[in-house]
Amino acid sequence: MVGSSPPTSNSALPVSAKARLGRGTGVSNAPTIAELMSNPPDKSATVHSVETALKHLKKVGWITSDVRGLSVEEACNTLLWANTMKPGAMQIDAVRSVVFLLYKTEQDRIAGEGTDSMVGKRLEALIDKLESAAEHAAEHLRRAPSTPPSSSPPSFEHDSTALSYAALASRNLPPQHSNVIEKSMARRRQVVLERVPLREHDAGPPLSEKELVVRASLAFDAMGEATADAPAGLAFRGARKLQGGKVAYDMESAQSADWLKQPDVMKSFLAHYDGGQSALKVTTYYVIAEFVPVSFGPGDPVALRKAEHNSGLSDFDILSGRWIKPENRRSSTQRVAHAILHMRSPESANHAIRSGLNIEGKTVSVRKLLQEPRRCLRCQKFDPAHLAADCTAKDEICGTCAGVHRTADCTVVEHMRRQCVNCGTTGHASWDRDCPVFADKFEKLSARQPGNWYRFFPTADPRTWEMLDSPGSAAPPPPTRAPSPPRSQPSPPSSQMRQPTNLGSIPLRLTHHQPMIDDPSDFPKTTFADSSRLRIWQQNVNRSLIAQLDLINNLHPSFFDIIALQEPYFDSLRNSRGSQRWIAVYPPDHQNPQHPTPRSFLLVNANISSNSWEPLAVPSPDITAIRMNTATYTVLIYNIYNAQDHDDTLHILSDDTRKRLATCPNRRQTFVVWLGDFNRHSPVWDAARNNHLFTTQNLAASDRLL
Incomplete structure (x- = not known):
């Protein structure tokens, strides 16, 4: 029977055991177990006795035994889970619980069997066993993330060992994952017949x-x-x-x-x-492949088998596919599009999400298709939930303008003429996923379907438990990147949201630009949150939509903080193109048809808190600017396109910079960055092979810039 007040002496232990349980580990300031039990615990600790340790481990489901003690296996389980936690109170309580219960178990065994040398040897053997098991588990944890699956089809599952992380984890699943994992495993056990x-x-x-x-x-x-x-x-x-x-x-x-x-x-x-x-209803796992070359045929079995082979999948891992946007609605210059693919198993779907797919010679990103609230395509309403075939509405309502006609027949193009049936406002359509009614329905659905919170399709493998918008899912490198939830799919409930980067806590150090590289994905793999550098990619895309989309698709937010484009693409509504991972910054009044088409466009990493930066209104369609604030510095960033035949933009740039510096409260801590396409030639920045451009007129123009 375990007492409520553990003994404070370890005199019954052999010397070697005392050393390992006390200060024999080389940590001179670590307390002994006796001191840990006798001294008052830290105020933040909740585990301070055998009773509280036992209560804590049973509460979180890490031990299942009814006796008041701890086995070696349960100790290993608990230490393994503690090793995967973030540093904090939960991790401290887990380790303290193991110390209290394991030490108390051995003290009771010693008290029951005597304190002779045989007992000391048994305790020493037990400690050796625990140390060996912990070392084995730690080594497995260190190697597991970098060990690729060796079986086909590719999957996250590895061969289990006597003390593998996946095997131990599946015995005592964390409470927040257990229900989702059970539903996933139940789905794997189902066979659905139709007709x-x-x-x-x-x-x-x-x-x-x-x-x-x-x-x-x-x-x-x-x-x-x-x-x-x-x-x-x-x-x-x-x-x-x-x-x-x-x-x-x-x-x-x-x-x-x-x-x-x-x-x-x-x-x-x-x-x-x-x-x-009857017939078998095939259970599929839906994923979205982004920016797929339009030469690919998602409905062509030959093309699917080729994509499987090039991506390391087995035959028929991709059962079928379709384009999201109908092909007849594409522009004549469109070269990439998004496709929905139906995967055979969660393992094949997770492999595609983790590693991407090689389609038509291009490695494309893949994300899970989240479950969304059902909207009737006849009346356009969410409530009550029904399909168009069962709709009782008298007339068919347009999903774009809310008029009485089919959505496919609508001629409305302008955003401000669109109208939503569900929220009754203009400016967006009923099918727009930025609609507040849709966002509310999606959040409520996600509360009932927690699978929407996961980046992967959860299985018993802990690596598939990565949450969307959690720090663990933030921007791994291409092609194994983890996209943030797309704009077309609202984010999971706010309790799971990742906090934006706070520029105020990061020292900013401006450095010389890196040498130009051919492939943006080759850029050093660091993020603004992890670096003291502000990383900017600037490029003139010559008004090409294909070049702009390809560039944005390859510049991942984990590598860059700002994208500065000159001569960007603008459509007939005078809007450019970006993605949900970037926040667009336009010149002021860019949609005014009386003004020239803008030739400057900025994209700011959406992971950077909007409280840390603000757009600046510069009276020129060829300049976009922002102010970034940290706890110590202020940085003014100007993106410029300067025409070849005049210096009007440079004059506006100079005047605006001078005025803003004059009003800065701390000018000594304010920095200015001018970047862009200045259309000027000088030996200062041009290569020697361009000496034919160093005419008297060009040198005079560049001198004014200098």
Whole structure:
């Protein structure tokens, strides 16, 4: 029986055990276990006795034993989980709990068996075992993230070992993941049939769930030799009736479900089930492939097999696909588009999300397709939830302008003429995912479907538990990058949101620009949050939409803080192009048709807090500017396009800079960055091979700039 007040002496232990439990580890200022138990705990600690340690570990589900003690296996489990936590009170409580319970367990064993040398040897052997297990687990943790899967098809699952991280983690799942993991595993065990006859004959009563299970079991038994390679113990545990004449069977294991879904096996099973009237409904996992070359055919089996082979997937891991935007609505110059792909398993989907897909020679990013609230395509309303086929509305409503006509026939192009049926406001359409009603519906749906919060499709592998908008999902390098939730899909509930980078806490050091490189993805892999540098990519894209989209797709926010474009692409509405990862900064009044088309455009990393920077209104369509503030410095950044035949832009730039510096409260801590396309030639910055450009006129123009 464990007492409430642990003893404070370890005199019964052998010398070597005392050293390891006390200060024999080389940490001179570490307390001994006796001191830890006898001294008052830190005010922030919640574990300060055997009782509180036991209560804490049972509460979080890390031990399952009913006795008041701790086994070596449970100690290893707890230490492994503590190693994966962020430093803080939770980690401290976990380690303190192990110390209290393991030490108390050994003290009770010593008290019950005597304090002779044999007991000391047994304790020393136990400590050796624990140390060996901890070292083995730590080594596994260090190697696991960098060890690629060796089996095909690629997956996150590795062969389990006696003390593998995945095996230990699956025994005691954290509370916030356990429900999602259980639903995912239950889905893997399901076999869904459609067009199932639910009556024995037309006038008979519908079959019950029990009778449906009996029917499936009899069909399996009647398959004869076709079941020779069936998994041992295959059984139908239950059935559930779904809408539309579907039946979901729950198998005893995922292996049995996968075996039954094989085409030849399913064909034999359905022949004995109902004479082949039913069909298997294939369970798929939907992902979005971004910026796919339009030469790819997502509905072409040959193209899908080629993409699988080039991406390291197995045949038929990609079951089918389709373009999100209809092909007949593309512009004549469009070269890339987004596609929805149907993956066969969560492992193949997770591999695509993690590593990207190689399609038509290009590595494209992949993200999970999140579940969204259902909107009727006839009346455009969310409530009550229904499909267009079941809609009772008298007229068909346009999803773009809310007029009484089909959405496909709408001629409205201007944003301000669009109208939303659900929120009743103009400026956006009913299908726009920036609609506040949609955002509210999506947040409520995500509360009921927590799978929307995960970057991957969760499995028993802890690496698939990465949350969207959490620090762990912030911008890994291409092609294995983890995109932030797209603008078309609102973010998960605010409790899971990642806090923006706070410029006020980061010392800013301006450095000389890096040498130009051919591929932006080759840029050093650091982020603004982790670096003292402000990283800016500037380029003239010569008004090319293809060049601009390709550049933005390759410049990931983990590498750059600002993109400065000169002569960017502008459409007929005088809007340029960006992405949900960047915040656009235009020249003032850029949509005014009376003004010249802007030739300057800035994109600011969306991860940088908007409280740390602000746009500046400079009276020129060829200048965009922002002010960035830190706790110590202020930085004025000007992006300029300067015409070849005059210096008007330079005069405006000089005047605006002078005025803003004059009003700065601390000019000595204010820095100015001019960058862009100045259209001037000088030996100061031009290569020697361009000496033919160093004419008297050009040198005079560059001298004025200098």
